[in-house]
Amino acid sequence: MTTLATITLQGKRSSVGDLYLFGTDQQGERVEVQELIDLLFAWDHRSFFGTFIETVESQGEKFVWLRPLEAVRFLQEPRAVLHVAISWSEELWHVQQAARICSDALKEGWFAPCFERWKAGAFGWTIRLPERDDRGEHLAVANEWFQDVMADLLQQEPEAAEAFVELRREYKALDVPAEQQSPIATGEWIDEDDWLIAIGWKQDEAPFRTVIEIQEPSEGQPHWQLQMLLQDRDRPSVVIETDETGHPRQGSLPDSWRPYVESRLGQARKKLENLVSWLHESERQESGQWVLSDEQAWKFLSEDSIALLQAGSTVWLPGWWEQMRSRRPRIKAKVKSNGGTSGSAWLGLQQLVEFDWRLALGDVELSEEEFTRLVAEQRRLVQIRGQWIHVDLEMIQHVIQYVSRIKKKQGLPLRDVLQMYWAAEDQVPSPVSHTDHDALPARLNESESPEWSLDIELNRHLQALVDQLQAVEKIPAIAQPAGLHAELRGYQEQGVAWLLFMRKYGLGCCLADDMGLGKTVQCITYLLGMREEGATGPALLICPTSVLGNWEKELQKFAPDLKVYVHYGSQRTRGEEFTVRAAHADLVISSYSLAQLDVEELRGVQWEAICLDEAQMIKNVHTKQRTAILQLEGKHRIAMTGTPIENRLTELWSIFDFLNPGYLGSLSSFVQTYVNPIEQHGDPLRIEQIQKLVRPFLLRRVKNDPAIQLDLSNKYERKVFVTLSAEQGVLYEQVVQDLFQSLDTLSPMEKKGRILAALTKLKQICDHPALFLKEEETTNRTGRSLKLERLLDLVEAVRGQGESCLIFTQYVEMGHLLQRELEQKLGEPVLYLHGGVPKRKRDQILARFQERAADANERTDILILSLKAGGTGLNLTRATQVFHFDRWWNPAVEDQATDRAYRIGQTRDVKVHKFVTIGTLEERIDEMMEHKQSLSRQIVSSNEPWITEMSTRELRELFAWRTESIGK
Secondary structure, X not given: OOOOOEEEEEEEEOOOOOEEEEEEOOOOOEOOHHHHHHHHHOOOOOOOOOOOOEEEEEOOEEEEEEOHHHHHHHHHOOOOOOOOEEEEOHHHHHHHHHHHHHHHHHHHOOEEEOHHHHHXXXXXXXXXXXXXXXXXXXXXHHHHHHHHHHHHHHHHOHXXXXXXXXXXXXXXXXXXXXXXXXHHHHOOOOOHHHHHHHOOOOOOOOOEEEEEEEEOOOOOOOOEEEEEEEEEOOOOOOEEEEOOOOOEOOOOXXXXXXXHHHHHHHHHHHHHHHHOHHHHHOEEOOOOOEEEOHHHHHHHHHHHHHHHHHOOOEEEOOOOHHHXXXXXXXXXXXXXXXXXXXXXXXXXXXXXXXXXXXXXXXXXXXXXXXXXXXXXXXXXXXXXXXEEEEOOHHHHHHHHHHHHHHHHOOOEEHHHHHHHHHHHHOOOOOOOOOOOOOOOOOOOOOOOOOOOEEEEEOOHHHHHHHHHHHOHHHOOOOOOOOOOOOOOOHHHHHHHHHHHHHHHOOOOEEEOOOOOOOHHHHHHHHHHHHHHOOOOOOEEEEEOHHHHHHHHHHHHHHOOOOOEEEOOOOOOOOHHHHHHHHHOOOEEEEEHHHHHHOHHHHHOOOEOOEEEEOHHHHOOOXXXXXXXXHOOOEOOEEEEOOOOOOOOOHHXXXXXXXXXXXXXXXXXXXXXXXXXXXXXXXXXXXXXXXXXXHHHHEEOOOOOOHHHHOOOOOEEEEEEEEOOOHHHHHHHHHHHHHHHHOHHHXXXXXXXXXXXXXXXXXXXXHHOHHHHHOOOOOOOOOOOOHHXXXXXXXXXXXXXXXXXXXXEEOOHHHHHHHHHHHHHHHXXXXXXXXOOOOHHHHHHHHHHHHHHOOOHHHOOOEEEEEHHHHOOOOOOOOOOEEEEOOOOOOHHHHHHHHOOXXXXXXXXXXXXXXXXXXXXXXXXXXXXXXXOHHHHHHHOOOOOHHHHHOOHHHHHHHHOOOOHHHHO
């Protein structure tokens, strides 16, 4: 290390208070920066003897970098090793003087909040040196630097930071910029000491405080009074009234008060007259009191008293003022006794409801005539029935206009009444003007509406309706319709009663039970109940094309007496013929795609009910098929879906806009009020509010509900009926024609071989054209296989409920196709087990599915199995859903496959879905197995050789594609 006699320190402050330091030796050469640190900070334990001191490089030169607090501490008492002396450049010497002032201010507490910075809208500090201190020439620099030093202190010292938080909590005014407190508070008339006293930082030396008091009119007097008082600080009960000269009106002032009375009263009067600019217009009595009009008293109470308090004055207001000011006016609208009468069938959400109106101000209620008279009198403070009330003239005028608009329309629609009633229960904001039905009545537009709330008081009949809407168990049970061929479970009976109850009052509703809980049978029972209650016209059911066959079969099974017309296929009726056909039917079934194409025919019928199955099909607001469906007229509307919300909250709006148009307002207002707050911020108030609004019109039961679970058996089986696509139909007909062209000329062995080959081809066509055409790579272009589309939808629903599933197919290539399609649609891995999988990999697949890998990326909930490879010997109890994509036509084989999930160790219910393509040999064989199951179990062996023994006539009947079965 070089021995230096003297180091000259040089440096400068940055704009953020940091100090950049360097040193030169006696020859003017820069001292190497690390050597400088060793010389200057070897004694400094705060920096661990220089270890934590940092350096910075600028323009090719290195500097010692000291943060503001480090710089002040160093410059206040610089030290170096013994053999080195320190001298200062002139610039750094001035910085050192400012640093010493900062250090002393910290040590002695010579600082306070800065009045000038506060007036400029920011928080800051100012150094207040004692009068004897003569370092004023460096005070400006010190004050500027002190802001950065304090900020650094709070960052570096946890105890100081905690004390600062307490300080800001105690002196809340420090965080409120002057322009937000009082415009007058920044005027020249108030000095820094006065401000520090006002915020409580500095104590007033006077033994009393000045008080400004407003007194309400005494009995028989119309005027308010304003006067000044003196209150003892130590004995608050001692209060002396004064006149304008400062002399006591009665008694004498304590001697200790006299030196301060004139100055303090003068200051208080000056502040009062500056803040209350209109005071010179008031009459001033000789006693020093001001006489105020009703309007002036209101202005003082509501505005000027606040400004005085913020400026540090003590103001006494009447004891009732705060309570009255905090009261939110309420408009009470009581439904008239004839509103929503008990016998009103088809009440509907559009029915107008009339009200009796009252205005509640605290405990005081005013009739419509009374609050109209107050507006005419233009009084803001009125004593009524022994209580002072505030009359907000603008608010009451707005209420009068609001009531007039509703009266002009002869009331409000029931939809708005229900919305406001439920909104009031949740204490959500008041309704907007009902002149604009694009705005939700349950929401307040704060920028336009006054501060008032609307309370809806229902009459007895509407209250009973609301109670039943909010608790489905309160809806009376109904007798099971005579034409129903089924035994309903308890929750299903409840669901049917709910549907018929909603029909009685014309309220659209959504049956949103989980998949597998029997929405179909509940809807069918509703249709039967509707007929028993006197409905004469047809109902309309719209469903996806893939479930047309399923509905037809279920109706035949559960309600064979219902006259059903399936409006589908190229031979479907049109125009007047359709109207006649529909008039003779109890139920017309059609698809979503045809609802768009045949909207003119469907619009020509007044439907008893319009039911949408898989109602999520109308979730996209701007689709043509949704637009077409909204044009249909019906006495009652029902939506059925297990997923009323799949991705976005707007899907719920779309369904409800079909059920009860306008109930949730326009789409734009719904997005603004609910979608954005909920989807972007998870707003719990809006979530609770939307639940309250939709719950009465939506019935949802889930499979894991204990009340439902106890009512179900352990295993459920259902048929999933689908139809052929146009492409499948062409291929199917071609194979059948090729088979029968030469069948009668073949030998028995050749005939068997040809039949079995045709059987395989037809089953493959029913699965997917790509399987029959041997396309190696294909995607499921829309419409190629309705069976595949239906499977994808069902598996998506199952996965949405968090369940695992098995999918059985007898064709290996079909398994690969299913694997690709499911992975593409769901975006999750799908396992596939078939006969070509080696044992080791087979064991890995089974373990991965059954035991569920710990790594989330390795988990899978969908397992595809070829029927032979997965039909026996496996324990897959993790699955709760089983899909038989194509049928083995041997019940025993299918049961064995199902038992991979439904076996000992399975603790949950298992749902089995068996696909059947209607109009094909799949449907015919399914019917044979259904009607003669016990016999077929004895006759049918492992495969289908029994089919080869049929006659040509029987084979034609079996193989023929019966299009009339799906388009009749």
